[in-house]
Amino acid sequence: MRKLCESPSLVELRLIANYLEHAGVKTAILNEHQGGNPGVPHWALSVWAELWISNEHQFEHARGLLQRYREEQQRSGGVDWVCAGCKETNPDNFEFCWQCGRPAHGAAI
Ligand SMILES: [Zn+2]
Numbered sequence: 001m002r003k004l005c006e007s008p009s010l011v012e013l014r015l016i017a018n019y020l021e022h023a024g025v026k027t028a029i030l031n032e033h034q035g036g037n038p039g040v041p042h043w044a045l046s047v048w049a050e051l052w053i054s055n056e057h058q059f060e061h062a063r064g065l066l067q068r069y070r071e072e073q074q075r076s077g078g079v080d081w082v083c084a085g086c087k088e089t090n091p092d093n094f095e096f097c098w099q100c101g102r103p104a105h106g107a108a109i
Contacts (some may be wrong), residue, residue: 001028002059004066006048013051019069025062026054 007013010032017027030050053062080089081104083097090097095104 001052001054002056004051004053004059004062006050008048010049013049016051016066016069020053020062020065023061023065025058025065027062028052028054 004027005013005016010029013029017029020027028051030052032049053059080091081094082089083100083102083104085097085102086100088097088099090104096102097104
């Protein structure tokens, strides 16, 4: 067992774990149910959940996958795009250029 990463977001770790499992990497999430105090919801505790790789020999592979995952996340969220037609910068959530109406994706230059 070797720790790959940690996050305050259990949801994010579960997504990463899914991503790795799909690639054949065995993972385990620790601190998933933090604390022993029944009056405190787990999300209110400050202990971060940890993602561990079960097999040491898969660790480097897992690290590469994690990097790719993070790059994919960055690409799909919050990145402005530049119109191939008029070179205007558009927000990530615009499907068409606000200036000339050219579609954001799949448009040839
Ligand atoms: Zn445009």
